[in-house]
Amino acid sequence: MFVAHHSGRTRLARRAFLLVGLLPAALLAGFGAWRHAPAHRRSVERSLEAALGVGLSAGRVVHPRPGVVRLEAVVARAGGEVVATIPRVELETSAGEVRLRASGVEASPRAASLAARLGRDWLGEPHRFGRNVVVECEGVWLAAGDGSGAGVDARFALRGECVAAGNGRAIRVRSLADGDDDALVVQAFGETEAEPARIEIQSALARPVALGLVAAILDRPGLVDRMGGGATVAGRCGLVVEGGALRGTIAGSLDGVDLAACTRTLPLAAEGRARVEVASATLSGGRLAAADATISGGPGAVDRATLDVLLGVVGARPGPAWGGAGAPRRVPYDALEARITLDVAGLRFGAASPQGLLAVGGRALLEPPLQPLPVDRLAWALSPGATRAVPATEASAWILSVLPLPPSTGALPADGPARR
Numbered sequence: 001m002f003v004a005h006h007s008g009r010t011r012l013a014r015r016a017f018l019l020v021g022l023l024p025a026a027l028l029a030g031f032g033a034w035r036h037a038p039a040h041r042r043s044v045e046r047s048l049e050a051a052l053g054v055g056l057s058a059g060r061v062v063h064p065r066p067g068v069v070r071l072e073a074v075v076a077r078a079g080g081e082v083v084a085t086i087p088r089v090e091l092e093t094s095a096g097e098v099r100l101r102a103s104g105v106e107a108s109p110r111a112a113s114l115a116a117r118l119g120r121d122w123l124g125e126p127h128r129f130g131r132n133v134v135v136e137c138e139g140v141w142l143a144a145g146d147g148s149g150a151g152v153d154a155r156f157a158l159r160g161e162c163v164a165a166g167n168g169r170a171i172r173v174r175s176l177a178d179g180d181d182d183a184l185v186v187q188a189f190g191e192t193e194a195e196p197a198r199i200e201i202q203s204a205l206a207r208p209v210a211l212g213l214v215a216a217i218l219d220r221p222g223l224v225d226r227m228g229g230g231a232t233v234a235g236r237c238g239l240v241v242e243g244g245a246l247r248g249t250i251a252g253s254l255d256g257v258d259l260a261a262c263t264r265t266l267p268l269a270a271e272g273r274a275r276v277e278v279a280s281a282t283l284s285g286g287r288l289a290a291a292d293a294t295i296s297g298g299p300g301a302v303d304r305a306t307l308d309v310l311l312g313v314v315g316a317r318p319g320p321a322w323g324g325a326g327a328p329r330r331v332p333y334d335a336l337e338a339r340i341t342l343d344v345a346g347l348r349f350g351a352a353s354p355q356g357l358l359a360v361g362g363r364a365l366l367e368p369p370l371q372p373l374p375v376d377r378l379a380w381a382l383s384p385g386a387t388r389a390v391p392a393t394e395a396s397a398w399i400l401s402v403l404p405l406p407p408s409t410g411a412l413p414a415d416g417p418a419r420r
Helices: 002-035 038-052 109-124 211-218 222-227 304-314 375-381 394-402
Strands: 055-057 060-062 068-078 081-093 097-103 132-142 156-165 168-175 183-189 198-210 232-242 245-258 270-284 287-303 330-333 335-343 346-350 358-360 363-367
Touching: 038 055, 038 060, 038 068, 068 109, 081 109, 109 132, 109 168, 109 183, 109 211, 198 211, 198 245, 211 222, 211 232, 222 245, 287 304, 287 394, 304 330, 304 363, 304 375, 330 358, 346 375, 375 394
Parallel strands: 097 132
Antiparallel strands: 055 068, 060 068, 068 081, 081 097, 132 156, 156 168, 168 183, 183 198, 198 232, 232 245, 245 270, 270 287, 287 330, 287 335, 335 346, 335 358, 358 363
């Protein structure tokens, strides 16, 4: 009896060991193997692709601790193009927040454009993005947007926060570099089904940022074509978008402007580099209400037809270095210095130096006009010579839609302003 009873207990203990010990261990081993399997990696990639709207592939997916997913050797693609490579990304999720940490990011301006699009979606689609998001990126390197392969900003660090509170949402982006005050704050209020009722933007860029990067974020790729791939932007702005209209103030600089690129689509021609320094600019109702800026540059050159427009339409005056009718087809200059103020009366040009607007050999080639230039006359100046009606070009149409117009500008002569 003792042996039989002992044998029964032994069998029972063995079964209990299998159920309580080996089976859970086998399940855990299988779960661990599944987490390291390609199928699990692909499921994580698909969930992130659905949230971000870009194609993702990872060399490895690891779960270092509960609620944390680490992806290694990440490649992001959009439209078949590689837009970013990231050696390591950690994603930590909780009930109300998602935290993403990335290091060693190498990206193209297209990646910045996609990130800005995601930010706009987060502001305007609370039903899609129900949790706060915190992103920390260290060691970010962006390839130049002009195709040169040069770095836009070598190794910088950013922190972004997407936070919802009440009926408002806000995105804050700031630099993590010591002593760097670069920051961007975008707030959206009064969410509707279509878009926020009001958006407020505060930005501060103390160090120059490549225009290609800014153009990508604003989804305005044509800016690089018009200003040149080497242009940079710095400054501050405080803007409000409400009822489809933009208002606020801007101050800053646009450096390294390629004058040949600026005039490529205009009936004007110039060469050289220039810097635009905006002391202040005020926008109201979607239009530029007032501005105070200076333009400087040189050496460079303008063609004779451009000088004729500056003299005959803009109202500039010949300086001591002006060659008159014997001026060559291409006129070089040593320095470009002009101060431009703008209000409802038009543009006022002033010489920023004693050498006039354009100077060669230390003498003024062109002196500033004595009278303000009406906006419609400026639009006419940027139209082809044989064109009487404006807007005749994209540039003249933009001028008439953005610059301030007086209540009554008066009519131009039938053949337009005289050209010399």
